Amino acid sequence: MYALVDCNNFYASCERVFRPDLNEKPVVVLSNNDGCVIARSNEAKALGVPMGAPAYQFQKLFEEQHVQVFSANFALYGDLSSRVMSILSTYAPHMEIYSIDEAFLPFNGFELYDLNNIGSDMRRKVLRSTGIPVSVGFAPTKTLAKVANQIAKKFPERTGGMYIIDNDEKRVKALKWLPVKDVWGIGRKHEKRLQYLSIKTAYDFLQMSDSWIKKNMSVVGLRLKRELEGIPSIEEMEETRTKQSIATTRSFEKHYTTFDELKERVITFAVKDAEKLRQQNCCCNSVMVFVHTNYFRDDLEQYAKSTVIKLSYATNSSIEIAGFATEALRQIFVQGYHYKKAGVIVMDIVPDTPNQLNLFMNSNPKHKKLMAVMDKLNREFGQPKVMLAGQDLGRRWKMKQESLSPRYTTKLDEIMTIHT
Secondary structure: OEEEEEEOOHHHHHHHHOOHHHOOOOEEEEOHHHOEEEEEOHHHHHOOOOOOOEHHHHHHHHHHOOOEEEEOOHHHHHHHHHHHHHHHOOOOOOOEEEEOOEEEEEOOOOOOOOHHHHHHHHHHHHHHHHOOOEEEEEEOOHHHHHHHHHHHHHOHHHHOOEEEOOOHHHHHHHHHHOEHHHOOOOOHHHHHHHHHOOOOEHHHHHOOOHHHHHHHHHHHHHHHHHHHOOOOOOOOOOOOOOOOEEEEEEEEEEEEOOHHHHHHHHHHHHHHHHHHHHHOOEEEEEEEEEEEEOOOOOOOOOOEEEEEEEEEEEEOOHHHHHHHHHHHHHHHOOOOOOEEEEEEEEEOOEEOOOOOOOOOOOOOOHHHHHHHHHHHHHHHHOOOOOOOOOOOOOOOOOOOOOOEOOOOOOOHHHOOOOOO
């Protein structure tokens, strides 16, 4: 059996932990630069606020319905997620953290244990220790555990926030209830194709022939079908794998029109990618840079471009990657446009040792010690204390965050103050 534990409306719940006055009131959390809605409380959902809604289009509704709006506070969310996962890790010998707010736990060998009690205890302990409500779904496969979790979350009054699919009757009933578009692994492209064939539920999907699924959805679709049939077909526990690419992308708080403005942002993004490479002891062999204008401004001329530079040697040096990224930006920058977003993606990632050496060009060996010192100083004194000269030393945080809550758990001068 697997358990999928999922935090309910996680970002909104994090904000409510330190603002209990917002319980049972509509809450939304906005993306970077306060652009669109990325999290909603159940009350906000009931008001018709869709996921991804542009904030400016719903500003009137927010004001009229007294919706509490927050800018994304990822430092707070990340810390609370770490606390939740630490508690969950005590319930099973292994845990697979699937995202910031959900994790799979295998319960093989727990046949003589009462999973109802275990699931209920998980919910109580996480809520008591962190203030975050969670839903728990148990099932013989990961995909069915996702289904069980959806049922627990959809019908909290009847399930108590915890549901177990432990026999065929429950499995079939759940699959007849679940729309095919909500099946884990069914993307938009497959959803449209299945809807065209009148495949409306997960149970309908099971009636499709293996040959059709393999032809149209590859072996991944067949594995999904087996999972829904109760046959584990996804790796028992997915081991942590080295990422094949690392991206840092941001929308800007204003339009940028000059090369130097964009260059500073691109260098900063490249440095962030390089830090992530060093954290996982890897190097990259390619650097991609992209820029584009504001698609929502019909009054402005539009432009989007990207380019990839294949490196002569593998590196994780901030200095070298920033240099390559700058060269890439120089190739695609065109004067006269109002740029709203840019990004740097490092690709073709390989372990940092052993490295394939190049006869003519190699990474500067002095950079390795320099980067180690930079990383140590930034870890000890906080980001970013040591920066490249190409970065703007006076601009630490550039996103528009007009409704940012305090970082209660990660910033000493922002902890709660209790007045007696």
